[in-house]
Amino acid sequence: xxxxxxxxxxxxxxxxxxxxxxxxxxxxxxxxxxxxxxxxxxxxxxxxxxxxxxxxxxxxxxxxxxxxxxxxxxxxxxxxxxxxxxxxxxxxxxxxxxxxxxxxxxxxxxxxxxxxxxxxxxxxxxxxxxxxxxxxxxxxxxxxxxxxxxxxxxxxxxxxxxxxxxxxxxxxxxxxxxxxxxxxxxxxxxxxxxxxxxxxxxxxxxxxxxxxxxxxxxxxxxxxxxxxxxxxxxxxxxxxxxxxxxxxxxxxxxxxxxxxxxxxxxxxxxxxxxxxxxxxxxxxxxxxxxxxxxxxxxxxxxxxxxxxxxxxxxxxxxxxxxxxxxxxxxxxxxxxxxxxxxxxxxxxxxxxxxxxxxxxxxxxxxxxxxxxxxxxxxxxxxxxxxxxxxxxxxxxxxxxxxxxxxxxxxxxxxxxxxxxxxxxxxxxxxxxxxxxxxxxxxxxxxxxxxxxxxxxxxxxxxxxxxxxxxxxxxxxxxxxxxxxxxxxxxxxxxxxxxxxxxxxxxxxxxxxxxxxxxxxxxxxxxxxxxxxxxxxxxxxxxxxxxxxxxxxxxxxxx
Amino acid sequence: xxxxxxxxxxxxxxxxxxxxxxxxxxxxxxxxxxxxxxxxxxxxxxxxxxxxxxxxxxxxxxxxxxxxxxxxxxxxxxxxxxxxxxxxxxxxxxxxxxxxxxxxxxxxxxxxxxxxxxxxxxxxxxxxxxxxxxxxxxxxxxxxxxxxxxxxxxxxxxxxxxxxxxxxxxxxx
Numbered sequence: 217x218x219x220x221x222x223x224x225x226x227x228x229x230x231x232x233x234x235x236x237x238x239x240x241x242x243x244x245x246x247x248x249x250x251x252x253x254x255x256x257x258x259x260x261x262x263x264x265x266x267x268x269x270x271x272x273x274x275x276x277x278x279x280x281x282x283x284x285x286x287x288x289x290x291x292x293x294x295x296x297x298x299x300x301x302x303x304x305x306x307x308x309x310x311x312x313x314x315x316x317x318x319x320x321x322x323x324x325x326x327x328x329x330x331x332x333x334x335x336x337x338x339x340x341x342x343x344x345x346x347x348x349x350x351x352x353x354x355x356x357x358x359x360x361x362x363x364x365x366x367x368x369x370x371x372x373x374x375x376x377x378x379x380x381x382x383x384x385x386x387x388x389x390x391x392x393x394x395x396x397x398x399x400x401x402x403x404x405x406x407x408x409x410x411x412x413x414x415x416x417x418x419x420x421x422x423x424x425x426x427x428x429x430x431x432x433x434x435x436x437x438x439x440x441x442x443x444x445x446x447x448x449x450x451x452x453x454x455x456x457x458x459x460x461x462x463x464x465x466x467x468x469x470x471x472x473x474x475x476x477x478x479x480x481x482x483x484x485x486x487x488x489x490x491x492x493x494x495x496x497x498x499x500x501x502x503x504x505x506x507x508x509x510x511x512x513x514x515x516x517x518x519x520x521x522x523x524x525x526x527x528x529x530x531x532x533x534x535x536x537x538x539x540x541x542x543x544x545x546x547x548x549x550x551x552x553x554x555x556x557x558x559x560x561x562x563x564x565x566x567x568x569x570x571x572x573x574x575x576x577x578x579x580x581x582x583x584x585x586x587x588x589x590x591x592x593x594x595x596x597x598x599x600x601x602x603x604x605x606x607x608x609x610x611x612x613x614x615x616x617x618x619x620x621x622x623x624x625x626x627x628x629x630x631x632x633x634x635x636x637x638x639x640x641x642x643x644x645x646x647x648x649x650x651x652x653x654x655x656x657x658x659x660x661x662x663x664x665x666x667x668x669x670x671x672x673x674x675x676x677x678x679x680x681x682x683x684x685x686x687x688x689x690x691x692x693x694x695x696x697x698x699x700x701x702x703x704x705x706x707x708x709x710x711x712x713x714x715x716x717x718x719x720x721x722x723x724x725x726x727x728x729x730x731x732x733x734x735x736x737x738x739x740x741x742x743x744x745x746x747x748x749x750x751x752x753x754x755x756x757x758x759x760x761x762x763x764x765x766x767x768x769x770x771x772x773x774x
Numbered sequence: 775x776x777x778x779x780x781x782x783x784x785x786x787x788x789x790x791x792x793x794x795x796x797x798x799x800x801x802x803x804x805x806x807x808x809x810x811x812x813x814x815x816x817x818x819x820x821x822x823x824x825x826x827x828x829x830x831x832x833x834x835x836x837x838x839x840x841x842x843x844x845x846x847x848x849x850x851x852x853x854x855x856x857x858x859x860x861x862x863x864x865x866x867x868x869x870x871x872x873x874x875x876x877x878x879x880x881x882x883x884x885x886x887x888x889x890x891x892x893x894x895x896x897x898x899x900x901x902x903x904x905x906x907x908x909x910x911x912x913x914x915x916x917x918x919x920x921x922x923x924x925x926x927x928x929x930x931x932x933x934x935x936x937x938x939x940x941x942x943x944x945x946x947x
Contacts, residue, residue, distance in 0.1 A: 342795075342796050343796065343799060346796065346799060346800050346803050347803050347804075347807050350850075351849075351850045354795060354796075356795070371850060525848070526844050526847075527841065527844040527845050527848055529844075530837060530840065530841065531841060
């Protein structure tokens with residue numbers, strides 16, 4: 217229990233540890249360096265229950281904090297040193313910003329008297345991160361340290377969540393400050409409530425709709441509204457399309473789930489969305505990857521837009537009603553307001569749209585994924601970025617919110633290695649699968665060392681097509697097969713199995729569904745990290761595909 | 775020389791912001807990242823030393839202005855934004871114009887200045903510096919009258935202003 221009466225003199229670094237404890241932080245992803253020596257010393261000396269996880273590179277550390285936040289629903293915390301430590305963290309911060317993930321990133325800074333003098337390992341971190349963070353602070357006064365760190369956590373998780381950077385000069389860590397403990401465990405944020413008139417209008421549109429579709433994004437997962445979304449869909453009989461970030465917000469096995477929409481959406485889902493007369497968008501931002509040609513996307517439909525961030529309204533599409541509020545609250549209220557409905561004709565029409573898929577005994581990504589999926593139905597699924605990510609988005613049967621952890625907005629190759637580390641630490645008993653392409657894997661495979669160091673039983677499925685397959689696919693379709701720099705491993709310059717084994721991680725290679733099943737049999741129940749390299753065809757593509765800027769009902773098949 | 779103002783497109787936003795380090799770069803960074811154009815920007819202190827007032831003149835239609843205002847409100851340091859609308863607010867700009875002038879035409883220029891209540895603030899054998907304060911329409915008209923004499927250079931402060939009436943920006947909707 218926190219005694220709010222007492223006040224204790226301590227150093228800034230000791231207080232930083234206490235402030236993280238106050239916030240309920242259990243893991244920090246931290247990498248030491250010159251200016252954060254006092255902070256790490258405080259972690260070393262003090263009695264606390266925070267576990268420090270040391271990545272191989274700060275980028276991996278921030279991605280781990282990101283994966284941790286997505287898997288736990290809490291704020292992820294990363295700590296870096298100044299200069300290169302902070303700039304290495306930049307991609308991780310930008311990734312969390314684009315996907316609205318709550319992080320607090322503490323960067324050490326040179327002592328205040330050396331600020332602005334191009335001192336050793338000095339970078340103006342608040343300037344560098346100002347456009348890729350929700351907010352940032354440079355602490356220039358020791359007496360502001362506690363208020364700043366508490367505010368950073370509040371900002372990170374309030375409203376539309378995001379990363380907050382706190383840049384702390386070394387001498388602030390060393391200065392003596394009076395610490396006033398504060399109980400932060402009941403520190404709930406005020407969430408905006410939807411306006412009644414807008415709710416009533418939205419309900420009217422929904423009740424009058426003939427061909428409605430729900431388009432649900434990551435906001436549904438962030439506001440813990442998956443249950444409410446499903447109840448709303450069931451009462452109204454309206455099918456649900458998901459953006460990449462929204463997968464998991466409704467059980468993929470639910471008859472109303474249409475799966476992924478957009479550039480690599482299925483024919484049934486894309487046609488349902490574009491031909492709908494009423495689109496109910498929840499916690500999503502009409503990304504160009506979803507809408508394709510925006511005018512064609514609009515096609516005489518009424519749009520109801522629900523989001524907690526008012527800047528999303530009218531940013532990419534004009535809407536008929538918008539509801540600025542927490543998705544959980546809006547969906548609960550809307551479910552009460554709308555009539556029960558039957559859209560079976562519309563659903564029947566949608567179900568007539570899918571095209572035949574590849575045969576189930578072919579050794580191809582879709583079937584590889586299905587074989588793995590059958591054995592790991594409830595595993596946390598983390599991906600890197602590229603073709604394998606889209607195959608997972610298309611084929612995995614997601615059952616619960618937060619099951620899918622992927623880099624949506626920024627599309628960060630190399631995200632998955634760190635993110636899977638964070639996801640495993642947040643939820644140690646659950647199976648964590650990392651799907652990677654060989655290109656992404658090369659970006660941050662240094663973190664294999666971290667996986668082994670902390671004995672994290674992550675199962676890595678490496679889809680090895682010897683190519684940067686997604687870019688290669690575009691080159692095939694739009695650059696007349698001029699494959700500029702997208703062929704990998706032509707000289708067999710890397711042996712991925714040996715690379716994993718060098719880090720003490722057992723590795724397997726499979727080239728058929730039978731071999732895959734054998735490996736899955738052999739490794740079932742084994743709680744050890746492993747790498748399963750699935751060799752796939754060099755020219756394997758992601759289909760269907762909608763070329764960028766085209767209407768989403770113009771789908772290309774191979 | 776492009777100095778004329780298109781009154782329809784130019785809109786004026788008055789912001790109260792926390793006087794924190796980096797607040798100006800956050801705001802200018804937001805404009806550049808989102809592709810909005812700042813036509814003019816002025817910053818100054820307010821009656822509260824922790825708060826600064828920024829006046830930004832931007833071009834754009836209602837949709838663009840609405841999006842700008844919403845994006846600005848997302849910045850943690852931004853406290854309040856009002857649009858200084860024509861009629862509802864006074865908007866003034868300070869301009870200095872260095873104009874060619876000699877014994878043959880100096881009096882003519884001074885006479886124009888008197889008509890516009892502009893001041894002559896520097897006199898040299900071959901030039902004058904003129905100072906004028908006013909709304910964009912008055913300044914544009916003044917430029918039209920002075921241009922034929924030969925403008926050497928000029929500087930405009932950018933618009934600044936306040937809403938009319940008793941209410942302060944804090945009390946505005």
